[in-house]
Amino acid sequence: MVHKGAHVMKNYEPVVGMEIHVELKTNSKMFCGCKNDPFFAKTPNSYTCPVCLGLPGALPVPNRKAIEWTIKLGLALGCEIPLFSKFDRKNYFYPDLPKGYQISQYDQPLAVDGKVETQTGVVRIHRVHLEEDTGKLLHTTVDGKKVTLVDFNRGGVPLVEIVTEPDIRSGDQAKAFLKKLHQIVRYLGISDADMEKGSMRLEPNISIRPVGSKELPKYKVEVKNINSFNFVKKAIEYEVGRHAELLTQGKTPVQETRGWMEGKSETVSQRVKEEADDYRYFPEPDIPPMSWTSTFINGIRFQLPELPDAKKARFMNDFGLNAYDAGLLTETAVLASYFEECVSVAQSVKEEALTPKKLANWIINKKVDMDAVLPAALVQSIIGASEVTSISESELETVVQHVLQDNQKAAEDYKKGKEQSLMFLVGQTMRVIKGKVAAPGVAEKIKRMLS
């Protein structure tokens, strides 16, 4: 549902930033050795220990891989990696936060100042930092009483937070940006980034300003509870309409957190913050700060896989594919790799007719089960199929006509009863159609056309 204020939006432009949380799929949690698998845990509170339960005396020990993966993500998003970084404590009380503080990063995050480019423009990345996830609350009824249950399986899971600059100017741009970010995260293999499972969470911060203004609006509205890119687009479009109506009436939208209501396609107020929360951030004393050398950072940079944009450009350049096909084939790193393997196999069996373009068509148009069919097998089956069926009746007739015209003596000889001449004519035809029709079928065709 589009907000009734949408019609006045032509005077305003959206000013939107995104906050995205991504759960890293490391084997263990961020600060302890517990298994990192909250979504598939069989029972609540089964992947816990004194550390992630916040028991007295427990201490955090950082997960090295989670840190390296965060730096990797920062590099993939074009960020600077400062050579000094640290963890900080973010202090607040909530039942899903067992220590009464979350170990996060405040003023010296692992990565800063990057950018993501899409068809709809550039979105700058303000920062990328690493923190621990909270437990999960479940509001339910037990023995007739309303209770809230806490499950700490998710508590302590490594969480990357990506914050953009407020560069997004439309719901469509938000969608394109998120798709790109999602693709990059999956390319790096650091997270499943599955919104349904909660391993990727999206929060737009939305405001509007008069068209032509260069100043940041003095308010912003945070929207939570959005679990698809499409809903991000819809939520932004709804909100900017709502803000436009208010502003036109001379009112400023309240700075607050709103929830996206999927069923009604609208947002509702959840929590009004009168003042900013004071988290009393201070450096985490239990974890020594991190000091990198540029050699170390370059080492991680070296380990980056080829990212989607670069891969797409290379496919267009090396394989002669158009942008659309190259885009489809580089959708995921797995598919791109499969395609390249097929090209490589086709080259090694010297099947020149099986061009990358033909392979692309085949893979794009037919549903190939990459798990079931190895590239080599796929290539063989394509070659086989081309040989037997990919020439039509009329095509065959045309070819035979030409062969008979060029070989009139042989045709006459066959009509006089010389069987060998038929074989000769079949052979000539086969040379032209390169075996795309089996010999008996060709022979039949010639006989019929000579009768």
Add this chain to the structure above:
Amino acid sequence: MNLSTLTIQEARRELQAKKVSVVELVRAYLERIHIYDKNLHAFLTLDEDGALAQAKEADALIAKGISKKLLGIPVACKDLYSTRGIRTTAGSKIIDNYIPTYNATVLERYIDAGAIIIGKTNGDAWGHGSSGENSDYEPTRNPYDTTRVPGGSSSGSAAAVAAGFSLIGTGTDTGSSVRLPASFCNLVGMKPTYGRVPRYGVIAMASSFDTIGHMTRTVYDNALVYEITAGPDKRDATTPNVPVPEYTKSLGKSVRGLKAGIPKEYFRRDGIDNGVREVTMNAIKKLESLGVTVEVISLPHTDYAMACYYVLVPSEISSNLGRFDGVRFGQQRNIFGAEAKRRIMLGTHALSAGYYDAFYLKAAKVRTLIKQDFEKALEQVDVILGPISPTPPFKLGEKVDDPLSMYLSDIFVCPVNIAGVPALSVPCGFVGNLPIGLQIIGKQFHEETLYQVASAYEQETKWYTKVPTL
């Protein structure tokens, strides 16, 4: 065997020679506790069954001819240490029914070395105090004079060793809490280099100040225990990979040629009780007579140390106590004691938006200056000598109404935690019948020098033989 004078060294000898069994020894200690602790209030929880079971196992090992550094040695464990299956209160009513599901790393080390954990000792709740009077339970008394404090916050552990209830009293030292009770109870108390002994499993007070120490009758005993507790732990990211020397090997080495510094800021006219000054100076002279060169040094930022400490420490306390929310364990937060509430509020204020820069950040910068004071001084000298307390053990109730005066009594000991350097308290005499301790401060990770100096002094004076009459 006379439990009021027994040392680890003697006990190990007797046990291994099977002159007495571990079960007999532990029974004797438990009996002594039953008789005398009702006046001293050293223990909050006694684990008699557990202790006797451990004792039986120890005897079985000895029968097989197996020997371990602390096999059969009873330990009184400060109630900040997590002990699996044994109630752990931190001296507070908030977790008066909390039973940990795991052991602190250092406790595992004691157990692996064969020690017998007999119970959990009293102290200022959460470690907040220097006298033991901030315990949410009946405060511990000084065995040398039960009208006086034993020092804190490891009060019960100190009283337990001094009164002959155990051979080791474990503690934590965040500003004073091992050295001060050690000095008030005529014991040797070690405050390790920060990060030398793992904090995993010990209830945190101020994470960047807390150290895991211990008290014994003699220097040898103390060094032996340190060989077991010191060393890195992969569950504590603040324990660096520095090798652990055999501390007992430094004992008996001549101290001739070693250089000791006396901070001029510590010996000002009005800063110390006359009796303490006299006893301390005599101790320093004794070391001079053994060949130690003594010179005056300066720790120029001494006057800012207490302010620095009382901004940074409550800040970390306010955060560390956040986990006691009553959701998973423990009682409601409103029953925190007065001192805990004081520190939580101080710390929350110092970290608040608008105040962080003026308080926390500023204090953190001062901390670096104080740390540099010690580093510079310890480039000139091998050890720094000084008093532990400006006064002898004071009377119960004397400082309770004046928290600031209580804080200021830590002036000689707190800067050591600010700097993260190690320090030992060793008995150096009496004012009347009240014990006084000498503080020996050294370079980070060079505790062997502290033991060397302490041992040389102890052998000449043997103050540990003057035990309290219970």
